[in-house]
Amino acid sequence: HAPVTLTFVDQEWATTTFNQEREQELQQFTRETGIQVKLLPSPESTREQLALWRELLRPGASGPDVYTIDVIWPGILNEDFIDLKPYFANEVSGGFPAITASYTVDNQLVGVPYDANIGLLYYRTDLLREYGYRGPPRTWDELETMAARIQAGERAKGKKEFWGFVWQGAATEALTCNALEWQAAEGGGQVIEKDKTISVNNPDAIRAWQRAARWVGSISPPGEVGYKEWDSLNVWIAGDAAFMRNWTLGYVDSQAAGSPIRNKFDVSLLPGGKAGRVGTLGGTGLAVSRFSAHPREAVELVRYLISRDVQVKRSRLLSEAPTRPELYELPEVIEPNPRFALLSQAFRTGIVARPSNITGKKYEDVSNAYMLAVHSVLTGARSAPEAATALENELVRITGFKKGPPAKGIIKP
Numbered sequence: 243h244a245p246v247t248l249t250f251v252d253q254e255w256a257t258t259t260f261n262q263e264r265e266q267e268l269q270q271f272t273r274e275t276g277i278q279v280k281l282l283p284s285p286e287s288t289r290e291q292l293a294l295w296r297e298l299l300r301p302g303a304s305g306p307d308v309y310t311i312d313v314i315w316p317g318i319l320n321e322d323f324i325d326l327k328p329y330f331a332n333e334v335s336g337g338f339p340a341i342t343a344s345y346t347v348d349n350q351l352v353g354v355p356y357d358a359n360i361g362l363l364y365y366r367t368d369l370l371r372e373y374g375y376r377g378p379p380r381t382w383d384e385l386e387t388m389a390a391r392i393q394a395g396e397r398a399k400g401k402k403e404f405w406g407f408v409w410q411g412a413a414t415e416a417l418t419c420n421a422l423e424w425q426a427a428e429g430g431g432q433v434i435e436k437d438k439t440i441s442v443n444n445p446d447a448i449r450a451w452q453r454a455a456r457w458v459g460s461i462s463p464p465g466e467v468g469y470k471e472w473d474s475l476n477v478w479i480a481g482d483a484a485f486m487r488n489w490t491l492g493y494v495d496s497q498a499a500g501s502p503i504r505n506k507f508d509v510s511l512l513p514g515g516k517a518g519r520v521g522t523l524g525g526t527g528l529a530v531s532r533f534s535a536h537p538r539e540a541v542e543l544v545r546y547l548i549s550r551d552v553q554v555k556r557s558r559l560l561s562e563a564p565t566r567p568e569l570y571e572l573p574e575v576i577e578p579n580p581r582f583a584l585l586s587q588a589f590r591t592g593i594v595a596r597p598s599n600i601t602g603k604k605y606e607d608v609s610n611a612y613m614l615a616v617h618s619v620l621t622g623a624r625s626a627p628e629a630a631t632a633l634e635n636e637l638v639r640i641t642g643f644k645k646g647p648p649a650k651g652i653i654k655p
């Protein structure tokens with residue numbers, strides 16, 4: 243037999259450390275199994291990635307065997323991937339329920355959780371101390387006050403480019419994630435509820451959008467409405483912000499040798515509101531193409547990439563959060579990274595999921611409409627009530643679902 247070569251495409255943020263680590267992982271896999279792996283490059287934004295994945299998954303395209311999929315894609319791409327449940331029964335039963343649920347469509351396990359991601363608050367411990375705060379803000383309103391005060395103080399010292407809070411306000415999927423966090427925490431619902439009610443046009447969501455619009459140009463740069471993940475990370479790492487909303491992956495670069503804020507920051511759950519404290523669930527899963535000529539080998543690669551050894555090593559080197567609860571019990575995981583305790587808790591009780599599974603193939607349009615509506619409020623093009631009403635009607639048109647109030651109570655995954 244000629245040795246099998248698998249093709250693998252991943253949408254990971256590829257830093258130098260990450261690329262080196264992955265190269266070693268794949269070489270190790272080849273040594274253990276004799277299977278070669280060819281890696282394809284991928285574009286930066288979720289939307290471009292999805293377009294490329296669709297292209298690669300066209301019948302006859304002889305695309306990759308193994309793909310990572312964003313946690314919001316299972317309902318979009320389920321027909322193109324095999325059901326992994328028979329191969330990963332233990333991972334499914336022992337996994338974080340909310341994460342596993344996000345990769346499951348009609349009882350098909352479309353992807354196996356690979357990288358667990360959640361929106362978090364990064365904060366400057368040195369500045370909090372200097373301005374007399376004992377800990378990070380627990381509510382969004384507190385964040386607003388603290389950010390304004392620290393910003394005023396730093397500017398008075400001559401740091402003219404200093405900002406209180408940076409986040410992701412560009413009209414991309416990341417804005418969907420940010421805005422969902424603000425509104426869900428305030429009881430403003432999840433845009434479309436689990437029972438398919440379009441709930442977005444409600445006073446709590448509207449107030450949460452209005453508050454964020456107020457941040458633009460006051461505690462956040464005017465250019466915030468064009469910021470993606472890397473833009474906010476750059477301002478933050480330069481030492482020019484007191485707070486940042488970003489994914490778990492923001493940690494590695496912030497703490498890298500030579501980073502001006504190394505050892506001057508920590509990470510907490512995002513601030514909350516009257517309904518709780520939540521971060522949007524992000525991350526990727528590994529999926530096997532149903533067009534693959536080597537599904538057996540492809541499943542082997544998936545099994546290797548989510549193995550305990552690979553995950554433990556990644557948690558240490560790349561600060562990647564393990565995807566399986568039992569890994570958080572290991573001293574070699576938790577001791578170098580005590581903040582993982584926070585993540586393991588957040589993955590149980592602090593997740594808000596985007597309405598991707600209930601809207602399936604329509605999720606892209608739904609998210610696009612939502613993010614553009616919020617963006618128009620942030621830029622001042624439309625008032626929040628106006629944008630919410632128009633969005634509600636548009637979502638009815640896209641999905642055919644009915645309008646109604648958000649689900650009541652404290653958010654549970």
Ligand code: GLC
Nearest residue numbers: 288312313359415416524525
């Ligand atoms: C991160 C998340 C992903 C999300 C994307 C938005 O990569 O892991 O789920 O869709 O950010 O920019």
